[in-house]
Amino acid sequence: MPTLDRQDNVFVLDLGDGENRFHPDWIASVNDALTEVEKAEGPRALVTAATGKFYSNGLDLDWLSGHADQYQDYVASVHELFARVLSLPVITVAALQGHTFAAGAMFSQAHDFRVMRADRGWWCLPETDINMPFTPGMATLIQSRLAPQTAHEAMVTARRYGGTDAAAVGIVDRAVDEDAVRSTALEIAEAQASKAGDTLGTIKARMYTSVLATLRSTADPLG
Numbered sequence: 001m002p003t004l005d006r007q008d009n010v011f012v013l014d015l016g017d018g019e020n021r022f023h024p025d026w027i028a029s030v031n032d033a034l035t036e037v038e039k040a041e042g043p044r045a046l047v048t049a050a051t052g053k054f055y056s057n058g059l060d061l062d063w064l065s066g067h068a069d070q071y072q073d074y075v076a077s078v079h080e081l082f083a084r085v086l087s088l089p090v091i092t093v094a095a096l097q098g099h100t101f102a103a104g105a106m107f108s109q110a111h112d113f114r115v116m117r118a119d120r121g122w123w124c125l126p127e128t129d130i131n132m133p134f135t136p137g138m139a140t141l142i143q144s145r146l147a148p149q150t151a152h153e154a155m156v157t158a159r160r161y162g163g164t165d166a167a168a169v170g171i172v173d174r175a176v177d178e179d180a181v182r183s184t185a186l187e188i189a190e191a192q193a194s195k196a197g198d199t200l201g202t203i204k205a206r207m208y209t210s211v212l213a214t215l216r217s218t219a220d221p222l223g
Contacts, residue, residue: 001026004033009043009193010186011036011090015050019057022103026060027077034084044196045189046088048111049095049182055121056104076221078103079137083215085110086141086208089201091192095185096163096172102126106138109145109171112192115185118163118175129158136223137215144211146171 002020005012013033020026037046050056059078064071085092085107094108096116100123108114108123116123125142127134134142134155143151150169153159163175176184205212 002029002033004036007186008190009045010189011040011044011046012182012186013037013046013048015048015056017051019054020050020104021057021060021063022078022081023060023063024074024077027081030081031084034088037090038088042196043193045091045093045193047093047095047182047185047189048107049185050097052098054098054104055094055096055100056107057099058102058104058106072221075135076218079135079215079221082106082110082137082141083212086215087201087204087212089198089204090196091189091200093185093189095182096121096123097178097181100124102130103138106141109142113185113188114172115174115176115181115188116163116166116172117178117181118167119178120162122160122162123166123171124158124160125154126158128156133223135221137211137217137221140211140214144208 002016003014013030037044064074067074092111093113093115094111096108096114098121100108100121102125105123105125142155146154147170150171161171163172166172167175174184
């Protein structure tokens with residue numbers, strides 16, 4: 001399960017050491033951590049990271065297969081998690097040390113910045129390969145954070161981007177050696193910790209008004 005630690009002005013949310021799929025309990029734990037970050041005072045920023053082969057492998061399809069009657073509510077909870085990170089009143093940095101797929105890739109795009117390992121690991125939106133269309137909220141989030149050509153390629157071809165290629169097209173901000181992923185993310189976060197507060201939250205909310213509205217619409221989250 002995710003754990004939250006603090007290093008000076010930077011909160012570090014470790015998502016786990018497995019596939020870090022979006023099980024309801026996992027989502028609840030991440031939300032609890034975000035609440036703690038929001039309630040803190042003074043300079044602060046957030047780095048999300050993981051340990052092992054995966055940053056996040058996305059939706060918990062095994063859980064969904066046994067809880068089909070909760071599908072709509074589950075997707076709404078995932079959307080709300082994306083919205084919280086996108087509008088969090090602190091600078092957020094995703095440290096992508098491993099595979100970042102599907103909803104995990106979307107979660108990374110909800111952050112302000114991303115640092116990815118250059119030599120191994122993929123960032124991928126595999127929805128066309130697994131016959132699972134993007135929800136309106138997911139599509140809007142991706143298209144708001146990526147250049148149009150990149151969003152198109154990533155969404156329709158399920159291309160797997162390595163760190164260097166991901167940096168070249170703006171999916172991530174930096175591609176670095178494995179042992180520098182988390183430290184680089186911490187440096188970026190620490191440099192922006194003084195920005196935390198209501199003004200930053202308002203700026204983000206106004207930048208992404210339509211995205212947040214779509215993500216938070218519960219009328220028909222599946223589209």
